[in-house]
Amino acid sequence: MAWLDVLQTAGPDVLGTNRWTLLALLGLMLAGLAARGLAMVLAPRLIGAIVRLPRTSEGLKSSERALGTAAAAGVMLLGLQRLHAMADGGSDLATFPGLSALTLIGIAQLVLVISLVRAAFRAVDVVQDVMDLLDDDDVLDGSERTVVSAVESVLRFIILFIGGVFVADAFGLDLTSLIAGLGISGLALALAAKDTISNFFGAVTVLMDRPFRIGDWVVIGGTEGEVIEINLRTTILRTSSDTIVTVPNANLVNTAVENWGKRRWRRWQTTLHLDLGSDPEAVSSFCDRVIAAVRANERTLKEDASWCAVDGISAQSIDVSINLYWDLNSSVEEREAREDLMLDIVRISRELNLEFHDARVRQSR
Numbered sequence: 467m468a469w470l471d472v473l474q475t476a477g478p479d480v481l482g483t484n485r486w487t488l489l490a491l492l493g494l495m496l497a498g499l500a501a502r503g504l505a506m507v508l509a510p511r512l513i514g515a516i517v518r519l520p521r522t523s524e525g526l527k528s529s530e531r532a533l534g535t536a537a538a539a540g541v542m543l544l545g546l547q548r549l550h551a552m553a554d555g556g557s558d559l560a561t562f563p564g565l566s567a568l569t570l571i572g573i574a575q576l577v578l579v580i581s582l583v584r585a586a587f588r589a590v591d592v593v594q595d596v597m598d599l600l601d602d603d604d605v606l607d608g609s610e611r612t613v614v615s616a617v618e619s620v621l622r623f624i625i626l627f628i629g630g631v632f633v634a635d636a637f638g639l640d641l642t643s644l645i646a647g648l649g650i651s652g653l654a655l656a657l658a659a660k661d662t663i664s665n666f667f668g669a670v671t672v673l674m675d676r677p678f679r680i681g682d683w684v685v686i687g688g689t690e691g692e693v694i695e696i697n698l699r700t701t702i703l704r705t706s707s708d709t710i711v712t713v714p715n716a717n718l719v720n721t722a723v724e725n726w727g728k729r730r731w732r733r734w735q736t737t738l739h740l741d742l743g744s745d746p747e748a749v750s751s752f753c754d755r756v757i758a759a760v761r762a763n764e765r766t767l768k769e770d771a772s773w774c775a776v777d778g779i780s781a782q783s784i785d786v787s788i789n790l791y792w793d794l795n796s797s798v799e800e801r802e803a804r805e806d807l808m809l810d811i812v813r814i815s816r817e818l819n820l821e822f823h824d825a826r827v828r829q830s831r
């Protein structure tokens with residue numbers, strides 16, 4: 467056929483090919499550009515739909531170009547391999563010298579691997595977006611930021627390691643001896659850094675299970691204090707004496723942690739000592755008015771389990787016991803609510819002409 471003879475004519479001396487092969491290479495370049503544009507549009511949407519992320523996710527936006535380049539390199543790689551196979555098979559159309567073909571195939575494979583590694587490395591930022599979706603208050607505290615940092619660090623290390631293996635394979639390097647050497651070196655480093663590794667994985671376990679958060683008051687072993695910082699190696703507590711205690715995260719995995727900040731309610735009990743000469747009717751009215759004030763307080767709950775009643779009588783006083791439950795999350799709020807209630811109790815006692823018993827005053831008379 468005349469047109470086939472024209473295409474098979476050597477034409478310009480480019481890579482030692484004929485016109486048909488040059489047209490095929492040009493077509494592969496155009497197909498690669500089309501694949502790049504398509505991937506940049508569709509890939510972020512597909513990933514975002516799978517993990518339910520918004521289209522404006524920074525992690526997805528930063529990986530768009532790398533994904534597009536990877537798609538273009540993949541199309542080029544498949545096309546070059548097909549042309550090379552046709553030339554080796556003695557095709558009448560393809561004239562593609564082995565050295566030129568292998569060089570272009572190696573370049574395409576290298577670009578594909580590097581682009582995929584770049585896309586995966588940048589897409590690690592999606593961890594931040596996922597954490598934002600899972601967070602209830604839309605504000606990441608220190609422990610949640612530490613989770614994000616730890617997960618991103620581990621993922622980036624894995625991506626770089628796997629990417630390095632594929633890049634070495636693209637260059638045709640023998641990885642058997644290299645991996646064996648890394649295995650021995652890695653074992654030595656693991657033994658030397660055993661405590662550091664234990665603390666790191668302890669931190670990951672604690673941060674994923676979330677037995678406590680920044681600001682919680684906890685008891686860990688014999689240490690009690692407020693959690694002020696969670697790092698990859700240690701957790702830092704501030705005690706009631708305002709001292710700092712550093713707890714290795716490895717200890718948290720096997721140690722019982724009592725978290726006062728996870729309480730669903732805060733119970734408060736106290737006993738009031740009224741003067742023994744108080745009017746019984748006034749004492750009864752006092753108990754009724756106090757429990758009414760407790761149940762009317764919007765910061766209390768468990769109304770059926772709350773009470774204010776005479777609990778005992780001694781030779782010096784009438785003992786009134788109060789039991790209630792605060793619906794509060796912080797110690798500061800509890801102190802403020804308790805202060806308001808105690809002042810209300812003082813007002814009620816004065817309105818009923820009741821006096822509190824003071825053993826010191828009684829003894830001085």
